[in-house]
Amino acid sequence: MVAWEAPTVGWQTAVMSSSLVLGPMLRHTDTTSAAVWVETRRAAQVSVHAGTDEDGSPRVWRAPTFRVHGHHYALVEVTGLRPGERTAYRVEVDGAPAWPPPDDPFPPAELHTLTGDEEVNLAFGSCRTSVPHDRAHHLTHGVDALRTLALAVAGGERPDVGVPDLLLLLGDQVYADATSEAMQEFIASRRSLDEEPGTELADYAEYAHLYSLAWSEPALRWLFSWLPSLMIFDDHDVRDDWNTSVQWREEMEATSWWHGRIVAALASYWVYQHLGNLSVAERAEDEMWRELLTRRELAGADVEVDLTDVLDAFAERVDKHPETYRWSYARRLGDARLVVIDSRAARKLEPGRRSMLDEAEMAWLDEQVRGDCSHLVIGTSLPYLLPQGLHHLESWNEAVVDGGWGRRLVGVGERLRTAFDLEHWGAFTDGFERVGRMVQEVADGQRGAAPGSVLFLSGDVHHSYISEVDRSGGSRVLQLVCSPIRNPLPRVLRTATAVLARGIARPAARGLARSAGVARPPFAWHTVAGPWFDNNIALLRVEQDRLSTSWLTGEVRHGDHDHPILQVAADVELDVPVPGPGALAGDPAVAHVHGRQQRP
Template sequence: MSAHLLIGPVLRRVVGDKATIWVETTSPAQVRVEAAGGGAGTASTFCAYGHHYAIVVVEGLPRGAASEYRVFLDDRKVWPQDDSPYPPSVIVTRPADDAAPVSMIFGSCREATPHATGRRLPPDALDAYARRLMADPRDPDRRPDLIVLLGDQVYADKTSAKVRRFLRRRRAAGHNGPAREVVSFDEYTKLYLESWRDPEIRWLLATVPSVMIFDDHEIIDDWNTSASWRADMSAQPWWRERIASGLVTYWIYQHLGNLSPDELAADPLLAKIQSVPDATDLLHDFGRSVDEPSSAENVDGPYQWSFVLDIGRTRLVMLDNRCNRVLTPGRREMLPAPEWGWFLDQAHGDYDHLVVGSSLPWLMPPAIHHVEAWNEKVADSAGPRRAAFAETVRRAFDLEHWAAFRRSFDALTELFRRLGQGGRGDRVGAGGAYAAPATISVLSGDVHHSYVARALLGPDVRTPVHQLTCSPIHNQVPAPLKPLMRFSWSRVAARGMRGLARSAGVERPPVAWKRLAGPYFGNAVSTLRHNGPQAQVILEGTTKQGDLFTVAKLPLTD
């Protein structure tokens, strides 16, 4: 039987004259990608859990050009589809000149279908973006260099009616697990099939490069909130399969495409997978091994999901805020020591703009920040009743952002302060002088409202530092929570919650911040643009008709 495309093509990384294309096929195949005007690549599919995947490195692309491309399975063209109403997909390479402007869109939290859980959601912002880009996919003013997806690309714990019907059949057949949540690899694949075969999304992912990082819903709500949370989840009979399957599917569907062509060539796991007829056992063992909890004493560190890439004069560092947290009470950290050291190395270098992708916001509404700092302090108290009460509150209200990992919050703030001051030991500018970055931006999602905040790090910090939060792409916050979240930005709420934190002995945070735009509660997608030393962010929401409109447009440089 001839192989067909099940998902894809998904255009992932474009580096110089190379690009990577990811596909899932219905059966084993030789996958070939040919670009008009030059450039081609071939790869065989690998097999895991009865599914077939390939990632093709396309080489020899013309620089600074937009090239239409075709995908062949065993010499049979399968993309673009002959009856497609959409424009042909293109691979756009950047010019050799690193000074060309850089543009990236970002956001998080996307439920797959309009009625995924029986709720009527506002129009999908990524669908709307795709429709607008279809008017002219080659237009540099419309087309971004990169899509940055900041978590909750799929919801393992909040499934659609279609997936729930599939799960009912699975549970009736003896496959254990929660009735409405996925557990096994096969169940996880249904989430990606549902999400990435949305026609507009499929075209967009085939046309614009993308990078992705997980948040909690790829696994389960509140993933790795605390050590006691992990202990409770580990006691569930289905948990080991859930976490292993979730991490393996994330590696295949999302993380593999985050790697550059050179990184793919050097990746030992991919080499092993491609060398065996069936990689199921390899990946099953991998999924179980990479869930080992981090600890402050772990010198070598766990598998690293964080990654870095440069686009022109912009450096993007994507951080894992979930899997590798250190959850030791009193020594909580967002990243284990080896990974933090790696991040410090990436934060120092030859670039103009530093962008940090963090699924969880660094700067939250001030009142919520103080509550999270209070909660962490009380949870670490010697009194077992106080600690247990704080743990209950931590889980009930999702108090698990950077503020609830105070050691990491302070360290990240100090890093930005030092980078923004410039000076010896930080970065070398083009003229040999030590220089601060033109801007530092933290891209985040998770919190189901969008905003822009400016960090106030003091007069000696020359670099503007901003928190840029865009969430959700396709979801919504419950209506009763909106006024509470608005209130959490107020000075009154901040003073009250700061008093609460002070009563527990929490020191004042080492940074102040002010909100410049938002909060906006609709579905949204944001654009970050860099042009020389200048930077700008545009937040766009969706109308009831499914079109985009500008919510806020702000310069990020003085």
């Protein structure tokens, strides 16, 4: 173990005095390129310095900042790297050192590219509130699992499944509708909390401050500086129950503040999260990035481009017409394929025709769900497979709102939908069944050679579990859920969740759904492990014939709240034989589970 101490005092002052507000964040990385994202305190030229060329000359990549609502950003495309390269890097702003900070206690940050044939070692999770890491907030919010992982790796500790190569954040990285005391102090410095939307976010400046609170803690900032990350939003990045139904949309649009909120939410999401998801080639085709380059060419390379007007117009348009822009994306990870789905902005909400994905998004997904890969990994913030009791309950509710129990109960069903968050894949039956058919076809080898498994990775529900589709052959189809990173369920909701996840609730909920005219799902599934309720970050190692998964949590010992210890909440090995001659494709997956899962 490396002897070192994480900074605990004065870090906010150090951050505020830096030329960087946030970052550097290492985002999309492939075999020859990496994206380094920063927010700066002023208009500037940002440069990334990493090693030397073959002739010994320094390698430097540069980009000017662009401006949105008075905030300054740069994304430096680091290209021409070698596959599998690992090299320390530093960031300068206008030629002055900006990262790493002086006397940095953390190990050097590195750029590291993929080789193209590596095994997948992926960390994933969702739902992280940004409050202090002290005794009082550990009692109310628990220990931050992602920060604990950062502290452990910085100190030289290696989890059993290894240090992750990629971090997939599956939503609710910021909470626009449930703000912390620090965020409310900032809001109150700008406007009265008595005016709508009160303590919730109102505009871009408030989103920018919220991201600063979420991503500026030193251990997390160091983690983001070297661990490539991919992201997708969920509802709290915008507002609880975002796009649950037509009625929800109408209620929001009738308020005085919703238009400002959704424009700020999507504009800031493009800047802070989505832009870094894109490869060099994808950014070159992105309409906002092209607009930035066009304006930069007209203004001159040394002039900071202001994207405020065009970005706000873009955000307004894609909210009203989601078919005009895609937030989903796909990646090749060695021999595996990762497809990350937007399951929030592109919903089809018309009663009787509801789907988690509109026609354009569904057609895109249909193209991505293909075999000829070792494993197909699908990231969706909302679990595709809920425990069956919960799934049937949501299907019943959708049918009731559509009139399955008569018109008099439609309003009751809508109120239940929003009150109890009944808006997962089970509440969008048409989309659930269409995706199910795609997945079964790829698992049966009808869309290229069948992969070893089809894995859904999700968050949102504030408990963790593994489920598997009951199949007699072909690829395994598994749902892995890791939630929350830091936002635990109240105990009463844990108990209710555990009851609905168990077998006794399934026939009762299925009976309800059938009484409202809901057809039986196209397949059955069962729980392999869980549920457990710890704050977690999950690590998934995908090999040709084996899946190793660990859910890691933080534990405070001896009253040392500054330095929680990384612990295993659950450790699961799934034997996943590769379909083909001689493979045991018909045998159920074998799960070996141990750990100390937090129960209701």
